[in-house]
Amino acid sequence: MNDAPGIHTSLENNIMFAYILEALSNWFEVAERRRREEWLASSSDIVQLEQRIRSLETEGYSQ
DSSP states (O other): OOTHHHHHHEEEHHHHHHHHHHHHHHHHHHHHHHHHHHHHHSSSSSSHHHHHHHHHHHHHOOO
């Protein structure tokens, strides 16, 4: 019975950690999406835009 408060505190800490981890993950995803969109938008013409899109599709989104 004495372990119950410790278990609840540990569970609350785990939930808070999971929440913070999810929030950080979302923040990084949004930042990366914005970076890719800016990179695509900075294309000088439609040909370069198409090349960049193709590059993202074939080489991945780590540009």
